[in-house]
Amino acid sequence: MIKNHHPGEMAELKVRSGQNVREQELGRVEQDLGEYSEKGRVSFENIGKSYKTVRGQIPIISGITADLEAGTFTSILGPSGCGKSTLLNLVAGLDHPTEGVLRVHGRPSRGIPDSVGFVFQEPALYPWRTALENVVMPLEGRIPKAELRDRGLQQLDRVGLLACRDRRPHELSGGMKQRVMLARVFLTRPAVLLLDEPFGALDALTREAMQASLLDLWICDRPTVIFVTHAVDEAVYLSQRVIVLSHNPARVATDTVIDEDYPRNQTFRFCQRFSDWCKNLHSYLAPSFERENVG
Amino acid sequence: MRLLQSTDSRAGKIRSLIIPLVLLLGWETLSVSGTVSSVFLPGPVAVIEALLNQLTTGTLVANLMPTMQRYLLGFALSCIFGIPIGLLCGVSARVRGYINAALEFLRPIPPIALIPVLILWLGIGDASKVAIVAYGAFWPIWLNTMLGVQEIPVLLRRSARVMGIHGTRYFTKVALPAALPKILAGIRISAALALIVVIAAEMIEATSGIGYEIVNAEQTFHSANMLAYIVVISVVGYIVNGFLRLAEHRVYAGRGLSDTSIETLE
The missing domain is CATH 3.40.50.300 (P-loop containing nucleotide triphosphate hydrolases)
Incomplete structure (x- = not known):
């Protein structure tokens, strides 16, 4: 594999390895950057997507080409x-x-x-979990509990919802729910x-x-x-x-x-x-x- | 909706007692006045006397114990099989394809019809009764668990996929908790069904238990004892249902759903 890091990424990697060795071993979310030649880069090459219906193939997307740098x-x-x-x-x-090549992280x-993190149009919160429990969901069982909680709280703090950590989705407003979604998606640093x-x-x-x-x-x-x-x-x-x-x-x-x-x-x-x-x-x-x- | 709200208030509680009290009074009058022979219909007072008598002599406990054992063991088995199979069927269309046809073929067979078969296979002891209860109670739990999983909103399923939650983690973190309200509704239906099945099984072939005692009392013309045991069944069913409703209530309240949704789930 070609180890061709972006200079910024190299710097980040150094900082992280000094910070906390375990953080680098967080499974799929914060992997060794060497695995990808161009982490964060997304490129569309003549992408097309069509669906089969009774009236034949219906194209939804056609010939999209764009290169989004990390x-x-x-x-x-x-x-x-x-x-x-x-x-x-x-x-x-x-x-x-259905057509073309889509590259994520250069692959x-x-x-x-x-x-890759995804925030949907509607807040995808699990109604039986509190705000904090929703935020930590992606890393649950993958890192020690105390660390998980700290990271979750840190994310809730970043979106200004620290005080609402124990509320369940039905006790949050629409804007608050989307803030919880942002906290959850940033937890894994995608x-x-x-x-x-x-x-x-x-x-x-x-x-x-x-x-x-x-x-x-x-x-x-x-x-x-x-x-x-x-x-x-x-x-x-x-x-x-x-x-x-x-x-x-x-x-x-x-x-x-x-x-x-x-x-x-x-x-x-x-x-x-x-x-x-x-x-x-x-x-x-x-x-x-x-x-x-x-x- | 209004009915449910009014039963919560004190006035509603009093109102709900009127019809039972009138019926009890009517029953007692019929029996005491001699209009109906006490062999056919002993009055409520006689039934309560019989119940207390059974309790003090220890016969009630001696018969209630084996019934409860069969009931709870069979019911637990139905949960142990019903929930995981339901989860699997709900999550995977392939598993559904393999299992559902076979299960749907078995489902119309009433548990009562299987009692002789199971006695033949497992003997007259407890095993056959436990098995029949497990069989009868399995269906609502299996079906409700499967539907509960299938009804998980697409958004929550996709979100779990994007978060990398799949396999066993999907079952424990998404499928099971999401289907929980529906599973509890299934469990509550099964609890009632299991009680019916255990009594029926005991009435057909047993040497102890509430069902056995009902038949025994009927054959020896101890009508008050017969009715006393029927009251015991009613009390057991009422208590079990009460506990399960409490569990459901807690789950619903935790998700910001009202209790009326419990009714609509049935």
Whole structure:
């Protein structure tokens, strides 16, 4: 195997080995970086996905090519039902492409890849577990109990829910549930983080707070983020790069780097350049809306 | 909904006692007045007297013990087999394919019909009775466990897959706790069924036990004893059901579900 680490990764590896040797042996989540030549990198090569129906093969996604480097924040923007979620499912190994090559950590993907976190549109919390028990679930039985608890509490603290550790999902609001989801997904420090419209069901203010939390978490851990959304402003605010997908089947309409200071500052939302970016990206979405209306 | 709420209040409790009290009073009047012969229908007072008599002489305990032993052992066996097989059937379509056809073929056979067969195979002792109780109580537990697992939301299943929770960990961390409310509902149905089966088995062929004593009392015209043992069955069923409902209530409350969901699960 070629041991070709990214310089940043090497530094991180050194820090970790000094910190805690056991942390490196955490099973699938924090494996020896040598196993992957390009940990965190996700590349799509002419990816296509179609489903068999009674009317024949229906293509959902077609000819998607994009290379997402490790530690970058990319949004996939597109109208509802265009196949954005399908794309994430492919990366997570929950579904398989019918065409093309998908590489996760630089390797052709088979099954559920290591070190990938997924936040779904709806909070996937287990109702019989408390917030803390939900957060520690991925590492339960894999590391000593005391350490597990400490790490869980640390994650809950990062999302500002330390006081709610013993509450069960039905005692949490929608925003709190998604915060618990973020805490759980960051517990394992995944190299790739997939988010499928995670804040879609939240009100505007909660949503802004959640976006800020997500960026804070991202700055510390630097996973490669693929953030699926149908909200143009959310994509522009959060991401370094936005890939707009067209409808029926999904193809890349535009692949744009949002060339502004990053991470963003709250004032960015209110400046002219922000609305210019939004207007620009929206123009790629508009034709598909029209087509939808005609159809 | 309203009915359930009202039984919780004190007024509701009093209201729920009216019909039983009227019936008991009517029963006692019929018996004491001599309208119905006490051989056919001894009054409630006579039944209570018989019950106390059985209790002080030790006959009640001597017969209740073997019945409870058969009942609880058979019931435990049905859980030991029913829950794991149900979990497997719920999780894997392949296992379902192998097992379900065979099980569905056995299911329509009433436990009572198997009593002679099992006595022939396992003898007249406790083994045949335990086996028949286990057989009868197995079905609701198996079926409810399987359905409980199949009803786990897709989101929670996918989320477990992404977290790398599969194999044995999936059974213990996701499938079993997620199906628990449904499993408990199945257990409660099975508990009632197991009691019916154990009494029936004892009535057909036994040398001790509540079922045996009922038949014995009937044949020797000890009607008050017969009814006293029937009351004992009712009390046992009531207590077991009460404990299981309490367990269900705790599980439901822990998940923020109301008790009315317990009713709809049946």
